[in-house]
Amino acid sequence: MIPWLLLPFRDALPGFTVFRYITFRAAMAAATAMVLSILLGPWVIRTLTRLKMGQPILEDSPDTHQAKAGTPTMGGLLIVGTILASTLLWCEFHSGGIWVALVSLVGFCAVGAIDDTRKLLRKQNLGLRSWQKMLLLVAITLLVSWLILHFNLRGTATSHLSVPFFKKFRPDVGVFLVPWICLVVVGTSNAVNLTDGLDGLAIGGTLIVAATFAILAYVAGNAKMAQYLFVPFVPGGGELAVFLGAMSGASLGFLWFNAHPAEVFMGDTGSLALGGALGTVAIMIKQELLLVIAGGLFVLEAMSVILQVGSFKLRGGKRIFRMAPFHHHLELGGLKETKVVIRLWITAIVCCMLALSSLKLR
Template sequence: MLYHLLFRFHETFSILNVTRYITFRTAAASITALVISLAFGGLLIRKLREFQIGQVIRHEGPESHRPKAGTPTMGGLLILAASIVPTLLWADLTNAYIWIAVLATLAFGGIGFADDYLKITRRNHHGLLPRYKSGGQLVVALLVGITLIVLANKGLYNTRLIFPFFKDLIPDLGLLYIPFAVLVLVGSSNAVNLTDGLDGLAISCFAVAAATFTALAYVTGHRVLADYLLLVRFAPAAELTVFCGALVGASLGFLWFNSYPAEIFMGDVGSLALGGALGTVAILIKQELLLVIVGGVFVLEAASVILQVGSFKLRGKRIFRMAPLHHHFELSGWSEPKVITRFLIIAIVCALFSLTTLKLR
C-alpha cells in the first residue's frame, strides 16, 4: 500500500524513485518488521500475562523445562503481524506470488492458533486432534498446489524441479507437482514446529533460513544473475524478496524477547506459520529441493522424530534419549544455551553451503 502510494509521486519527487527498487523495499520491510516487533513485543507479553495465556509443559519433557510453565505463549501473533504488515506496506500487491505467500502463511498460522487456543483452554499440551491438525495442513497445501497448477496453465509458473549440483536435471512433474507441493509444505511446517522446543532455537534458525531465501528470491528474479547461475528465472518471484526481508526483521525482533531465558514463546501459531512461509517461498522461487539444505536443522529435528517413532514401533527400542533431537542433547548433559548455539552454528553452515550449490552445477 505504501509502495503504491509513494511511487505514484516519483515523477514529482525524484527521491521517491527509490521505491521502485526491490532492494530498497526489502530493507524498508525488514526495518519496519523489526520496529513493529520491538515496539509491541513488551505490550503483547503484558497482555498475555493478564489473560493468563501461558505455556503448558509436557509431563514427559525434560525436568529442566518445568519452570517454563506459565510463560506467555502465542507470540507467533507478533511474528505474523510484524511480517505481514510490512509486506503489505512495501510489496507490489498486484503480484500474485506475494498473495500466495501471505495467505498460505496466515492459513498455517490459523491452524496453529486453533491448536494453541485449545491447549490453553484445556490446560494441557493436547490441542487439535492430530487428524484435524494434519487435515488442515493438507487442505492449505492442496490449495497452494492447485493454485500453482492454474498459474502454470496460464504460463505464469512451471512445474519443473531444479536439482542442486545438476544443471541439466530439470524434470517436469506436471500434475504430480500438487502432491509434491503438499509434501514440501506439510513437511516444512511440521519441521519448524518440532524444532520449537528451546528458547530462541526455532526462531534463530528460521532467521538464518529466511535471510538465505531473501538472497535466493532476489537472484531468481534478476535476469543477469539467474542466467549466470543457471536458475529458472521468474521475474515476478523477485517481489518475494520483500516478503522474506520482512520475515527476517520479524524474526530478529521476536528473538529479542524469545532468547534464553525466554519471556515469550511463539506457540504453534508461530511455528506452523513460519514453516509454511518457508516452504511456500521455496516452491515459488523454484528452490524446493534446496530447502532441505537451507533448513538443515529443521530436517534433522523432523528426521529424529521419524526415526525414533519408527524404531520404537518396529524394534521396541529408542534411538535417542528423547526426540526431537535437541532434547536428546539436553538429556546427554548439554546446557540449553549450548544446544541452541551449536544448532544455530549448524544452521549457518547449512545456509552457506546451500548458497555454494548455486555455482556448483
C-alpha cells in the same frame, strides 16, 4: 503500499526512484518488522499474560523445562502480524506471489492458533489430534497449490524441479506436482514446529533460512542473474524477497523476547505459519530441493522424530536418541540449553552457506 502511494512521484522526483528497487524495499521491510516487533512485544506479552495464555509443559520433557510452565504462548500472533504489516507496507500490490505467501502464512497461523487455544483451554499440551491438524494443513495447502498453478507463479516448465549442484538436470514430477507441493509445504511447517522446543531455537533458525531465501528469491526474479547462475527464472519472484525480508525482521524482533530465558513462546501459531510460508515461497521460486539443504536444522529435527518413532515401533521399544527431537537428545547429554541453541544456529548457518554455494558449484 508505500511504493503504490509514491508511484506518481518516484520517477519524477530525485531520490524517489529508490522505492523501485526490491533490495531497498526488502531491507526496509526487515527493519520495519523488527522495530514493530520490539515496540509491540511488551504489550503483546502483557496481554497474553493477562489472558492467562500460559504454556503447558509435557510431563516427560527434560526437568529444566518444567520451570517454563506458565510462560505466555501464542506469540506467533506478534510475528505474523508484523510480517503482514511490513509486507503490505513495502510490497508491490500487483505481485501475485506476495498474496499467495500471505494466504499461506495466515492460513497456517489459524490452524496453529486453534491448536494452541485448545491446549490452553484443556490446560495440557494436547490440542488438535494429529489427523485433524494434518487435514487442515493439507486443505490450506491445496488452496495454495491451486493459486500457484492457476496464476502460473512457478513460471515456465511448471512441473520441473531445480536440483542443487546441477545445471541442466530438471526432473519433471508431472501429475504429482500437487502432492509434491503438499509434501513440501506441510512437511516444512511440521519440521519448524518440531524445532520449536528451546528458547530462541526455531525463531533463530527461521531468521537464518528466511534471509537466505530472500537472496534466492531475488536471484530467481532477475532474468540476467538467473541465467548466469543457471537457476529457474520466475517472473515476479523477486518481490518475494520483500516478504522474506519482513519475515527475517519479525524473527529478529521476536528473538529479542524469545531468547533464553524466554519471555514469550511463539507456539504452533507461529511455528506452523513460518514453516508453511517458507515452504510456499520455496515452491514458487522452484527451490524446494534447496530448502532441504538450507533448512538442514529443520530436517535434522524432523528426521530425529521419524527415526525415533520408527525405531520404537519396529525394534520393540528401543530408541535411537535419549529423547526426540534432537535438541532434547543434546540436552539430556549434558549440554546447557543455550549451548545447544547456539550450536544448532551454527549448524543452520553452515547449511545455508552450503545452499548458497550451490549457485556457483554447478
